[in-house]
Amino acid sequence: MPENTGEEKKRRRGKPTPKKTPMREREPLERIKHFLEVPYGYSPEEAVQEAQRCLMCPRPFCIDGCPVEIDIPGFIDLIVQKDFLGALLKIKETNSLPAICGRVCPQEEQCEVKCVLSKRWEPVAIGRLERFVADYVAEHKLEPEPVVPEPNGYKVAIVGSGPAGLTIAGMMAGWGYKAVIYEALHEPGGVLTYGIPDFRLPPEVTRREINDLKKLGVEVITDFIVGRTATVDQLLTEFGYDAVFLGTGAGLPRFMNIPGENLVGIYSANEFLTRVNLMKAYRFPEYDTPVLRGKRVATIGAGNVSMDSARCALRLGAEESLIVYRRSPEEMPARIEEIHHAEQEGVKFHLLTLPLEYKGDEKGWVKKMVLQKQELGEPDESGRRRPVPIKGSEYEMDVDIVVVAIGQVPTPLIHQSQPDIAITKWNTLDANYETGATTKPGVFAGGDCIRGAATVILAMGDARKAAYAMDYYIKNKAKPGIWEELRAATESYVPKREVAEESEEEPEA
């Protein structure tokens, strides 16, 4: 049994190196021919080498950057000791979806940005290490069957099986609750399944982590639309749930409402990605669902969803895949890694460019787009410099397929079917960010449905806070004013971490 004093940990780590251990990837020109995953992941040797770069800070800032507060130095230390199962179990103390998060989290703006090494060098590749332990343990079937806790007699309904829903379901089940997830589509996973392409998150990875939750007793009911098949009220009364969590995401596509936007060949990113990912249209006609393919495909917008769409278009055989974005490179909301992958694969960027109109042929198929150049003006309410049209700069460009990827908003279905669950002026559900409490007692919410389109890990962070609040609520239902307390909370009910007082340590050059 290795010792775990600070001195021992320091002894185990190697000498820090300036650069992350590289992760091998498929070559760009090879990978755009198929939908296989781009990075290969670390080998055990690479993982240990990278883990040894961690300084094991006594006061680890990386954990502050993680919305689910993974004990990052804790799991990295176990990798150094080659206890990969131990490392996975350490992560799973607070995160039930490590293989997913290791792939799709924006670590560069969360844990890794806080890494002490990043002051001088590249931070520890926390995301790659997380992914490695999850994959290694799964591949070698090392994980023991989970111990299903004694049922505590309570049951909770979770609406939506995306990152938020899966997270809270896993936590509640782990505490002895009967957790039942209701999913509208035929396959669980939410945006992980319909939105993120196979080359970035292979469906078997999502399925594997959902199966792990099922082993813990989580039940998933697909083809069930809360708000249609049954209302939230029915879940609380007829179905007898003690509380409900809404993790319904932001699934409603936005369009620009410009002329010609309903021509054939113009897709919302949701439709394009749903056809390609969920319905596997890239394997048509083996799979029944078709998708239109084009020589020149333009994706409007520059977020992660836009990069995913532009890269899918290449894999569907587009000769040219363009990103059309009205602001400049600095404002692109996508992760740097995603932009980099898109560039490597040959996606072209038409920045400071705004579509004004689409023109079609007599059959109603899109043929041309009218574009207008922009320049940057004063900052707008988002703090980003506002794009200002350059008069007279309009031009036309031939195009076969357009994917509109300018954002998604939450579905109105919950509020429409259950008006006592109030919404904000941004059409998000009105919920306390620390507890998830909505305007309806017993109903919690988290993730994109309360934030608008954000990230997987923020949704998981919300779900974790909502889990603690829900547990507290169910066990204190009789307490007068309990719902008002949850609504007014300014701090979450997540137990506080013990934080060492020692000062940080600078890397030695």
Next chain:
Amino acid sequence: MPYKILKKEALAPQIKLMEIEAPYVARVARPGQFVVLRIHEQGERIPITIGKADKEKGTLTIAFQEVGKTTYHLGTLEAGDELLDVVGPLGKASEIENFGTVVAVGGGIGVPLLYPIVKALKEAGNRIIMIEGARCAELLVLEDWFKPLVDELRITTDDGSRGRKGFVSDELRDILESGQKVDRIIAVGPAIMMKVVSELTRPYGVPTIVSLNSIMVDGTGMCGACRVEVDGKTMFACVDGPELDGHKVDFDLLMKRLDAYKALEKESLDLFLKTKETKNA
């Protein structure tokens, strides 16, 4: 959860009726709504209108015409087989109240959807004139469902093999021109039929409701495949419809969008029929 087929019946060549176990949907389905179904793992999601919903038995009765791969495949299934997915009820329910006299116009595969609407309208006290049209006599379906329900049933066939030779619009024009009071028209059928009906009733100012058969993927408002312009505004047939104001729908756009996958649909169907042939050979 598998969805068992309890009954299958051929109504006409290539038009079939099925009763399917779907207890959750049957419990809450209302007239005018639809479901999305999927047959197998590689299958596509297709919208199908609900003909009858039996709350007690927990079943839905659907009718469909074999036009593409999925509906052909569906047609090969028998009682006892299972569907992989049935989700719903989707779309807004019909507006049901006592309007007075309602003319229900059904063409082809739109006819089954009219059944729950007509039944509810009748129960609400309306006088119902039903016009059912088809290409020929053998494609007329479900007359026995409607006969006991409606005050008048008029039939048209393109070839005159039953009822009046001509189109449903000819019969409708006669009714409108006869000067009798018509308070509402509900038309369900092929896009071109709904367009003709809407054009015909516009000068008479009779509210005309159509039920759109747009292409859909999820059917829940997520994708926008079914977008349609209504009074110049983009709407989603799956959540804003399927019933919309026929006088405001841009039918030309609807028809163009319905044709978007024609070539791919044909490829898929040809492959299916070929594989079936090889299997049977």
